[in-house]
Amino acid sequence: MLKNDNIMAVLPAKDIARAKGFYADVLGLDPPQVMDDENVLYRSGNGTAFLLYETDNAGSAKNTQMGWETTDIDGEVADLRSRGVVFEDYDFPGLKTEGGIASTPVGKAAWFTDTEGNILNLFQRL
Template sequence: MLKEREIMAVLPAVDMARASDFYGNVLGLDAPQVMDDENLLYHGGNGTHFLLYKTDNAGSAKNTQMGWETTDIDGEVADLRSRGVVFEDYDFPGLKTEEGIASTPVGKAAWFTDTEGNILNLFQRA
């Protein structure tokens, strides 16, 4: 049954107003559907969405929590940088970013964090 259902990412936030400002004013997402004071539902392309919920546990994950697929990672990175987004630089075995973008056999990727410490990324398939 689950294979036929939409998948929804769920992201934590300590400060809902700060996080909402980031997603709306910095990333340029449309205003969320307000579920209640502690839950905001953001809609993306092609029927996708994610839930932002209030919790003190935000920022504790050390892995990518959500990403967007793009066909123009260089343009998206440039646009987000112009809005104040800072991209992470990594230098791990098998993964090194150059000017915030890593090239891998499967595509290019770039990572940044939101105001709550969640690690987000952009990905462009090869």
């Protein structure tokens, strides 16, 4: 049954080599498991993972595609900024970032894009 299976995010990349560089050099992730020339699997905390696959469709989504839950969003944002990550600024009804971080009724959140145009997120619960 699905309720007992791990969930794995799937992200597109137009240029898998460029994307692998971003996830290694900028985000500091461990080297991925190479599935084949167009598919790599990254592992993260608590058995979570995401598949990065090559496709021309990368960067077309306008929504958050994947996120990490953190206990120190301010520290994570500062660290990623020092590595060259640019955080998005939003000013929508009910959502406004200040210094790249939004405060919501359930926690704090920040968004950035990878080299492939995927919108990624950091989130800290209250």
